[in-house]
Amino acid sequence: MTNSFSQTAGGPDWEPQRQIVEAAQAGDLEALGALYDNHINQVYRYSLARLGNIHDAEDVAEEIFLKMLAGLPGYQWRKVPFAAWLMRIAHNEVISFTRRNGKRARDTDLPDEIVDRGNDDPAEATERLLAIEDLRRAVVLLPEAQRDVIILRFAAGLSVADTARTLGKQENNVKVLQHKGMQRLQVLMTPKYPELARRQQ
């Protein structure tokens, strides 16, 4: 899977990605499939982080790619990187889905791949998993602007620049929102996990 953390339009590393997008626009099925493969995790994680429900996340992720297909002929690489353009679709679709369906129950169980990640110490692993679960809940408590930035940056893996393009904000504004959001998360997490907060400090 392609690393989405350093996506910046115009860079030499993005020439293969650009060729894929242009081939998909020309009707190349394999290119379209490659686009999907490169961005499905990104889209899904973003949807899950925003909606907190696996089923809703799957529905929305599927709808996002169909919207991507519909808008692909009109996409212009020079104006905005593809990942930013795709996540803008995702952002709008999540908002639309939430407006249509309201706030639904969030899954309490962590995904298996997160549970499996831990060290060999069961106690520490359990504590860490609980901390991660609480961190997800804490993100939801962030102000909307900070939450959007945090999720796009760390769930979708967008760069600051792409996050700014996705949200239609200045990069500096995104950096400020990210910094404030992370500080607030520390505040929210410290009373419950002082050791974790201490280690992070």
Place this chain on the structure above:
Amino acid sequence: MSRDDRLAQLLQECVAAYETGLSPEECLSAFAADRTALEPLFRQALSLRFAFASAPAEEFIRRTKERLLFAAGHEVSAAFALEPAPEFTARARHKLVQTAGATAREALRAVPPPRLPFWVNARRRLLEAAALGARPAVRPMALALRAGFSAAVVVLAIAATGLAYVVLQSGTPAIADELDILIEETNVVQQKLDAGEDVAVTVIVNLTERTNDLVQKLGDDVSPPDSEKLQDLIQQQEEIVEQVSGDEPAPELAEAKQNLDEASEKVTALALADSSPTATPEASAEPSAAVAGSPAATTPQPAPTTFVLLADQIYFSAEPGDATAGLTWRRAKTLGVSFVLPGSWKASGLAINLDGVLPYDVDTLRVDGPDGEADVTLLINLKNGAITALSGGEQIRARRGGVLGEIISQAELTTKLGSAGAVVYHIAASMEVALPPTPTPEPAPTETPATP
């Protein structure tokens, strides 16, 4: 660049390095100068990455990808655009033939092209004709063939009708049928002449001769057919004779003209007789006298061309259009009533199956059904039309007297008389009673039929 901007940039680079496979410690070591400020952000960022690192299910990824590609339409069109390999087609056909056997082999041998609906060809021809605008050019060969076929059709038609005529002549052909045959033949000749084709004079002479023979038979032992048809036929044949005569008519046409003149004279006389059935009393003197002295005669006198039906006379005639109950019917008519009777029944010893005028001297006519077929006796009042049926000692009022006499239902008659019920009902239903007589001049004493 502010401190926060710098930390954000370092954080992004540190996370990117972590994504490439470096451990967190290795990542932080790369930024040793800013480690103190960067480490808490980096660890929290990693925590957030872990928190949202859930990957979609493989099944979801596969399904969504299929739907995406399906929506793209390329797979669908590609799937339908695929054609089987020729080797596969041949192999499958051979396998099918071997499996299905002879029937399938025969069916697959030559499949006819689908037949176009008739209106497709009709529409095409119509459009072609409209495009041409004018009649197609005359082709001599086609014209000759068409003329030849037309002549053949005429000859065949005449031969067929002539054969029918001969066959009918051997028996007792109906006058109407013979008349129809003559009309048809005459029309064929007329059409041929209108098309500019030649018609043999002998054919025309034959037509006029047969027409005259038919007319001359009228009034002998058959009822006259529609006189208008006869007059039209004779007139059409006269026109045909005129048409083929030209400046120098063939000698045979004189015979045809003579035939038509004789026929026309006879038809005119019949028409006059038919148009004056109640002629003046003077005109009936001779036939009345002929029957006056023979009240008990059982043989009807031939109906003259003009006669007056007097009181105490009954006139029998054919009713060719009536085949009720599969019987041949005759109509009996007096001055007061008119009704039909089966030709096989007996009316007080009178032979009702022959045309003609018979005298009668009773007010009630007795009609008996044929022995062994209908054990029914009818008493028909010739004054008021009342009909009483006697069967098995039972007396049944089939029709009450009067102009509007009530008729018993056919179902009731059938219940009481069996199969004869339908016959009796038809007799009763056919009864027509004349309105009360208006004052008429008294006939001369010599013209009054004598009563026995």
